[in-house]
Amino acid sequence: MSQMKHIDNIPSTPGKFKMEKSPYNRLRVHFSFAKLTFWSFVFLGLIFVFFYRSPSSSSPVSSDLSRRSLRTSSYGGPAWEKRIKASAKVRSRNGISVLVTGAAGFVGTHVSVALKRRGDGVLGLDNFNDYYDPSLKRARQALLERTGVYIVEGDINDATLLKKLFDIVPFTHVMHLAAQAGVRYAMENPGSYVHSNIAGLVNVLEICKSVNPQPAIVWASSSSVYGLNTKVPFSERDRTDQPASLYAATKKAGEEIAHTYNHIYGLSLTGLRFFTVYGPWGRPDMAYFFFTRDILKGKSIPIFEAANHGTVARDFTYVDDIVKGCLAALDTAEKSTGSGGKKKGPAQLRVFNLGNTSPVPVSDLVSILERLLKVKAKRLVMKLPRNGDVQFTHANISSAQRELGYKPSTDLQTGLKKFVRWYLNYYGNGKKSAQ
Numbered sequence: 130m131s132q133m134k135h136i137d138n139i140p141s142t143p144g145k146f147k148m149e150k151s152p153y154n155r156l157r158v159h160f161s162f163a164k165l166t167f168w169s170f171v172f173l174g175l176i177f178v179f180f181y182r183s184p185s186s187s188s189p190v191s192s193d194l195s196r197r198s199l200r201t202s203s204y205g206g207p208a209w210e211k212r213i214k215a216s217a218k219v220r221s222r223n224g225i226s227v228l229v230t231g232a233a234g235f236v237g238t239h240v241s242v243a244l245k246r247r248g249d250g251v252l253g254l255d256n257f258n259d260y261y262d263p264s265l266k267r268a269r270q271a272l273l274e275r276t277g278v279y280i281v282e283g284d285i286n287d288a289t290l291l292k293k294l295f296d297i298v299p300f301t302h303v304m305h306l307a308a309q310a311g312v313r314y315a316m317e318n319p320g321s322y323v324h325s326n327i328a329g330l331v332n333v334l335e336i337c338k339s340v341n342p343q344p345a346i347v348w349a350s351s352s353s354v355y356g357l358n359t360k361v362p363f364s365e366r367d368r369t370d371q372p373a374s375l376y377a378a379t380k381k382a383g384e385e386i387a388h389t390y391n392h393i394y395g396l397s398l399t400g401l402r403f404f405t406v407y408g409p410w411g412r413p414d415m416a417y418f419f420f421t422r423d424i425l426k427g428k429s430i431p432i433f434e435a436a437n438h439g440t441v442a443r444d445f446t447y448v449d450d451i452v453k454g455c456l457a458a459l460d461t462a463e464k465s466t467g468s469g470g471k472k473k474g475p476a477q478l479r480v481f482n483l484g485n486t487s488p489v490p491v492s493d494l495v496s497i498l499e500r501l502l503k504v505k506a507k508r509l510v511m512k513l514p515r516n517g518d519v520q521f522t523h524a525n526i527s528s529a530q531r532e533l534g535y536k537p538s539t540d541l542q543t544g545l546k547k548f549v550r551w552y553l554n555y556y557g558n559g560k561k562s563a564q
């Protein structure tokens with residue numbers, strides 16, 4: 130990478146470098162000769178570096194290749210393409226080939242494993258950003274590698290890379306999970322939400338609309354689009370125009386953008402509104418995860434309460450149930466109808482709630498964790514800040530039940546037991562601690 134940057138910094142016509150003026154002609158001739166020799170060596174050196182780092186090389190450096198942007202001309206290569214094809218190879222009859230964006234993420238890892246296990250072709254894409262501890266993403270990547278899923282390291286905004294991936298594999302489906310998650314971080318880094326959740330989504334849809342055949346797309350929206358709604362349970366027909374965070378606003382924008390691409394280009398699009406997903410390999414920025422860490426460390430944990438001592442509750446949904454919903458959405462997705470960037474007929478456009486339909490007060494979540502960890506939590510009751518969180522979430526899932534056969538089956542006690550077992554195992558019974 131650094132060598133490639135170096136290439137960019139050197140002018141293509143070295144002769145344009147001006148020698149400092151000198152009164153001594155002899156010296157000038159000598160310098161010209163020295164200059165020629167110098168640039169010849171630089172040139173030969175660069176050729177050597179170029180071939181040494183070429184993807185077909187068996188050098189360990191080649192494993193780094195997916196990190197480079199396709200904007201540099203030598204991206205890819207036969208070994209890289211072979212890895213992509215092997216990962217995306219469909220092994221079951223009627224299997225599908227799926228590009229999973231955000232594959233090194235919490236939900237992306239679980240979905241990728243489930244697809245691969247049933248014989249579908251799966252290729253991951255992730256930029257491994259450091260919103261939370263990237264070593265956890267690397268550990269998930271290692272898990273996926275053992276399952277036969279390769280993750281290309283790149284950004285969903287890299288159109289050249291995405292096109293190249295579709296050139297190599299004509300994916301039938303895209304499971305788009307890459308996003309900037311988390312509601313509070315939006316006050317710190319609003320640009321990251323626009324970059325991934327808006328610009329990135331548009332880029333993914335631009336590529337999907339232009340390839341032939343167009344894939345069907347299933348993507349992650351969020352329960353946060355219900356914002357300040359007070360009518361429960363939340364139904365897909367309810368209003369979603371009162372977001373309480375920039376994160377929610379970008380997910381809502383995503384749903385409108387999806388409508389546009391469906392309407393103009395005939396892309397088949399299914400948005401899934403996940404409700405507080407938890408489980409093994411989860412996200413360290415989520416309450417159940419950092420409560421576990423802080424209870425084990427003996428640190429106090431904030432328990433929010435709404436105005437007038439109102440209870441804050443979440444419709445916690447176990448990750449395996451979410452995975453079932455994602456796979457059912459992929460399996461029931463109809464084909465996109467466009468080709469060559471043009472719509473040929475109406476295409477499917479859907480939105481589903483994927484929740485558990487049994488909200489649990491956050492204080493009950495803490496009690497379950499106390500029992501599982503056998504440690505008393507130091508609770509610090511605080512007023513719910515107005516920085517993105519809502520008082521409660523509760524999903525009406527009748528639409529997903531009817532059309533996807535979605536039926537969540539894991540209660541919070543059972544799911545947290547699995548999470549805690551994983552946590553203690555992963556972080557070495559609390560000896561190594563989550564960041």
Ligand SMILES: NC(=O)c1ccc[n+]([C@@H]2O[C@H](COP(=O)([O-])OP(=O)(O)OC[C@H]3O[C@@H](n4cnc5c(N)ncnc54)[C@H](O)[C@@H]3O)[C@@H](O)[C@H]2O)c1
Binds near residue numbers: 284
């Ligand atoms: N976990 C939940 O409770 C929950 C709830 C509602 C919605 N969602 C949505 O579900 C999806 C998955 O969430 P998660 O919990 O697995 O989050 P996650 O942060 O663990 O996974 C997202 C992954 O996307 C990657 N990514 C982000 N921006 C990218 C970009 N520009 N290019 C390439 N990769 C990029 C990240 O590196 C990360 O690995 C997200 O769209 C999220 O908004 C999650």
